[in-house]
Amino acid sequence: MAIATLRHHPRFRELGLTVKILGRNPLAVAGGIIITAMILLATFAPLLAPFDPIGISLSDRLKPPSGNHFFGTDEMGRDIFSRVLYGARISMVIGLMVVGIAGGLGTLIGATAGFIGGRIDNFIMRLMDVMLSFPSLVLAMALAAAMGPSLTSAVFAVTVVMIPKFARLVRGEALAVREMPYIAAARVSGAKNGWIILHHVIPNCISTVIVLGTLTLGDTILVAASLSFIGLGAQPPTPEWGAMISVGRKFLMDQWWYATFPGLFILVTVIGFNVLGDALRDVLDPRIRR
């Protein structure tokens, strides 16, 4: 589609309005800048990184930060700055994949449960309650450990853990949407349940899903890093933030830079997503929107 027609597309107009309102909120702008910067760093890591993130150079072991190695080097002489940049890639990909899959499945499950109601609703939601009753990190650890330590099993574990959060939220929204007269109108027009869920229920829940998704991205990155930290996620020499902190912990007394910089990046990224998510919640709430 040509840009000119795209600009006049109704969805695009709504999006423009959202961005405009967000721009008036300083927290949203701060969060947005942090997230954009992280995404850019992650995307262009191969261009920005001065060294190979897994290239060993034993003569440069554990060097403090300098003009050559901005964040110093680790015990194998690898450049920590380059590794942190590549780590941003891994964390972003994990975060987006988990939130995408968990958000999509959770929304579908929650919308179906809330809209259909009755026994199906009861069955699904009790299942979700069971999953929610475990602390998410503990459940993710159990799942990842059962599947064997690897990045894939960490992603799978975190996804499974996040699904109930979305399902429960969307179910609540779907319960409210179900009673709206436009649902009755859709039934009168001959729409089937599946059609109504896809075209009415989910679009009307989507703004809360976006908010939760943004907030969950921070969580996800944290849980994934925690799994790597305890050795259940990314394996060496993968430059994953949590794994780097895990090894760097041993050197914390004498080589402070090793664990500090990956830690700082986790901190800033998680804060960025949380701040942006909070601001989005304010903006997307239709009651205060206009």
Next chain:
Amino acid sequence: MNPVIDVRHLVKHFPLTGGLLGRKIQLLKAVDGVSLAVARGETLGLVGESGSGKSTVGNCILRLIEPDRGDILLAGQSILTLTGQELRRARRRMQMVFQDPQSSLDPRMTVKKIVGYPLEVHGLAASSAEIADRVAHLLQEVGLSSDHLDRYPHEFSGGQRQRIGIARALITEPDFIIFDEPTSALDVSVQAQILNLIKDLQRRHGYAYLFISHDLTVVRHISHRIAVMYLGTLVESATRKELFDHPAHPYTLALLASAPKPNPLLRQELAVLQGDPPSPVQVPPGCRFHPRCPHAMEICRDTEPEQHNISPTGAASPHLVCCHLYREGHRR
């Protein structure tokens, strides 16, 4: 003439559950034996206080609520036994315009989608271009323009939104349309425009209408025949002229007396009804209206009144009233 829609002895009781195990404690008798029929090109006005069950009748006819007993015939065929695909096909021929134009339009859909999706759902259009075409045509028919296709509901006024709701009801080319208080959420000036639009559409296409309202002036403006509902039953039904010229049931009389008159200088005795309508959970025995009726007799307390036709001999349409005052020999 064969009626488009023929409702026979419709009954809907809602169980009220309570207690730990969700036992059925009581029955809310929302609709208790309502029969009505609407012919092509005709408007039947259904009036009653809130809680009289008039909206439940509308929802039962469209099977948004499953009735407990009775039968609903659409062009002579019962729709109560239909399921799945057959029911969806039948629904194409019956539509509804809702009370609140704000909440009956999905805020996340454009007008094109809101009005056009019945075509999509029923597979009635070959392409999205054809849908857009037919929607644009319909928008013009209800007084909007094809420029409005890509707008969202919140960009319209209340009256315009109700026009969109009407366009949605028309797109499947139904035979029968239910209007559930379509103007009660609108300004008075807009009400008249919408009512005239509804009338015009009927004149052009010959739709059968069931017009549900609590507002007698609105119903008088639009209906050919009027049925008065009280606590789940019809107490009186007649042509518009007959009902307003010769109201028979004491409840109808009270309703007419309480309707505001356009001339404030014309002082009138307010025949105010005693008390509130009883709860449909505890329907009074005998005539449902007897606790509030100024003419209540001994028989009204224990015997439910039958339907009496009190129309003058030779009248085309019956004037039916459920009241012991009109037993044989008590004719006016």
